[in-house]
Amino acid sequence: MHVLGLSAFYHDSAAAIVADGRIIAAAQEERFTRKKHDSNFPLQAISYCLKAAGRSLDEIDHIVFYDKPFLKFERLLETYMAFAPRGFASFRMAMPIWLKEKLFQKSLLGKELRKIDEKWKAPEKLLFAEHHLSHAASAFYPSPFEEAVVLTMDGVGEWATTSVAIGRGAELTVEREIHFPHSLGLLYSAFTYFTGFKVNSGEYKLMGLAPYGEPRYAKIIRDNLIDLKPDGSFRLNLDYFDYCTGLTMTNSRFDELFGGPPRRADQLLTQREMDIAASIQLVLEEAVLTLTRSLAKETGLANLCLAGGVALNCVANGKVLRDKTFANIWVQPAAGDAGGAVGAALTAYHGLCGGARKVPASGDAMAGAYLGPSYDQADIEARLSQAGAKFEVVDDVTLLSRSADALADGKAVGWHQGRMEFGPRALGNRSILGDPRSPKMQSVLNLKVKFRESFRPFAPSVLREHVAEWFELDTDSPYMLMVADVVQDRRKTMSEEEQKLFGIDKLNIPRSDIPAVTHVDYSARIQTVSADTNPRYHALISAFKERTGCPVLVNTSFNVRGEPLVCTPEDAFRCFMGTDIEVLAVGNCYLRKEEQDPSLKRSYEDQFELD
Missing domain, CATH: 3.30.420.40 (ATPase, nucleotide binding domain)
Structure with missing residues (x-):
């Protein structure tokens, strides 16, 4: 069927x-x-x-x-x-x-x-299908659990904004819901709007900005905006929001509460926005933890599945994981509305059809989220030739060796391999890669390759077998949906002067042996890479480790700011030629920037509306 x-x-x-x-x-x-x-x-x-x-x-x-x-x-x-x-x-x-x-x-x-x-x-x-049932199904059915609590949190579906379901075998039943207009997703999006980012796309920027601030406004949010009950249920004070009746998320009363109007997208970020980001992130984490603790106590179940847009908040997910009220957690990699297609x-x-469910013997049923198009070698060569690319076709060993050498030399490498990822994260098949040991790599990738804000953090891809040696995590995190700290003995001690810095001034202080993927609070959004799920990417990181002793790479999505993840070989070549990426590997085609026709280089980032 x-x-x-x-x-x-x-x-x-x-x-x-x-x-x-x-x-x-x-x-x-x-x-x-x-x-x-x-x-x-x-x-x-x-x-x-x-x-x-x-x-x-x-x-x-x-x-x-x-829906x-x-x-x-x-x-x-x-x-x-x-x-x-x-x-x-x-x-x-x-x-x-x-x-x-x-x-x-x-x-x-x-x-x-x-x-x-x-x-x-x-x-x-x-x-x-109902919206939240689609989300819940997308999380439970592909999960590695026979039985689980399924928590869905987003902006709003039909009526539901938060729902709890119980999954057992092939049965999935929504037990209860919190309804619009009371919504953790809309609360977070209101602050996304207020800090000058785009709703439904800028929430991850708000999360990334939070560590630069102090949660000075958390009490104001708790006292005025959200009434959080001990069982995790909540209500918002609608006097401060405009999303029910207006064309904006917040209103003038909200402005008064936070000392001024929303930041315009073209205005510089100030300490106020950083502190607001830190505050709403803290309150969101408190709300999610209150919910998960209550559900664990009430149900007695050991497993938790998460879906909905709020489940893309990997910082909150990491807090739930470390809280250990649930023994095991699995998050749908396409937790937002795209994943609703899988769930439906x-x-x-x-x-409806009563189809049986078979829980995978290992891993999950999402196939590493590598569910998109792939291109065979002959097709790749034809497409690149048509685009005017100059490339060399090499065998697997040479491809891995040259790419690992380029990474160890501090070059940015575009990596286009196999099936495209489903969901918002690049997971090693449509990725831009770099050396995490470089103190300059974060700013270089942000400003010269991604054309985006300098504060944005990058994620580490780490060999699964070595993750606990570098991060305070010893479990699978294949979808970049868990945040954990760098282990103590990999951190660098900050001087007294450095510790006094605030906001963006913290950015250029190396905090660990892998500064390019260590955020200002020593955290990292981790992707564990297994040879079973992505053997070629695992082999590349292993080759990099042989050269450097480091089993970690910087992994960011293969695109510029405002552009979707690249799909085709031509997309990859255009991005390569429009940025400062120095090496491109598409299948077994190996491209060096200096060998390309300079007339094909163009101002690529101007093609896309900024996110």
């Missing part, structure tokens, strides 16, 4: 295909259209998934959308009615779109699917 899952029309549209319960392929539409967070119907992602499964659209048994539009419309109407006449401007903007398209989504989906196959006429195959398909297969 083949089930196609879809998410679309809000942000991060995606498609996924499941065959007899096994995830065959999954991809976000943005990777094909080159429009970050593309919300349009995922035509190209669907076409890819069908090709990967070897099926036509007519051969798909069920097509499942990740229920009628319930969402009900929530919008009830919200507008509850706050009327406030919110009329927002109401006036939203209603025409709903009445024209979204309310009749079954018809719209059929129309879009016929763009793939004009003969397709099977509306009875179209199903709709699995919900239909296991729930």
Whole structure:
């Protein structure tokens, strides 16, 4: 049985295909259209998934959308009615779109699917899953657990913003929910907006900014904005927010509380924004920990699965892991709305169709999140030649040796191998790599390669067998969704003068033997790399270790700021030529920047709207 899952029309549209319960392929539409967070119907992602499964659209048994539009419309109407006449401007903007398209989504989906196959006429195959059930399914069914608590936290689905489900075998039941407008995701997004970043894309910047500040505003947030109960339930004080009725996240009362208006995106970051970031991060962690402690005590279960946009807050995830109220934690790597496509398909297969579930003997069922397109060697060579690239085709041993040598020499290496990752993180197949021992590597990659803010941290990829020697972590973290500190004996002691520094002044002080991946609070967002899951990437890090004694590489996504992760070999070559990446490895093609046609170099970063 083949089930196609879809998410679309809000942000991060995606498609996924499941065959007899096994995830065959999954991809976000943005990777094909080159429009970050593309919300349009995922035509190209669907076409890819069908090709990967070897099926036509007519051969798909069920097509499942990740939420229920009628319930969402009900929530919008009830919200507008509850706050009327406030919110009329927002109401006036939203209603025409709903009445024209979204309310009749079954018809719209059929129309879009016929763009793939004009003969397709099977509306009875179209199903709709509830948003939070899709999230929960995406976390539980691929997890390595027979039984688990499943906690979903995001902005809002139809009504739910936080939900608790229990998974046992092939059964998954949502037990209870917290409803809109009370939302941890929207609370965090309100601060994303207030500190001058884009909602639904800048939340990870807020998280990265937090260690530069002090949580001076945490008490203000607790006293005025959120009422957190001992069982983890909560309510927000809506007097300070505008997202129910207006076109912004916060209002003038919020401004008064934090000493001024929101930062404009073009204004420099100040200590206020850093302290606000530190404060909301602390409060979010407190709320999540209160929830998980309560659930562990109430259920007595040992395993926890996490999904929803809040589950991408890897700092909070690391706190939950170290809290040890649950023995084991697994986070869906595409925890945001893109992952809803996987969850919708699995919900239909296991729930509606009664399909059996087989828990993997080792690892999980996400295949390392390597679920996107790959390109064979002949195709890579043809594509690069067409793009005007100059390359040498080498064997595996030479490719690994040359790439490891370049990394040890301090060069930035573009690494395009195998199947593209599903979810927001590059995990060693569409990555830009560097030497973590270099004190300059973070600023070089941020400013000359990624064209992004200098404060943004980079993640380490570390050989799984050596992770505990470098970080305060000794468990799998394959999806870069857990933060842990660098071990004490790898840290560098700071002088008294250095310890007195505040904010961004802390940035250029090396804090460990691997300064390029050590954040200002000694933390790191860790990816453990296993030979079972990604043998080629594991071999590259091993070759780097042979040369340097260090089993760690800097791993950042292969793109510039505002651009989606590269998908094709041509995407990789364009990014290579538009940045200061010095070496590119695509399959077994090895490219050096100095050998390329200089006329192909261009101002690449200007093509994309900044995130």
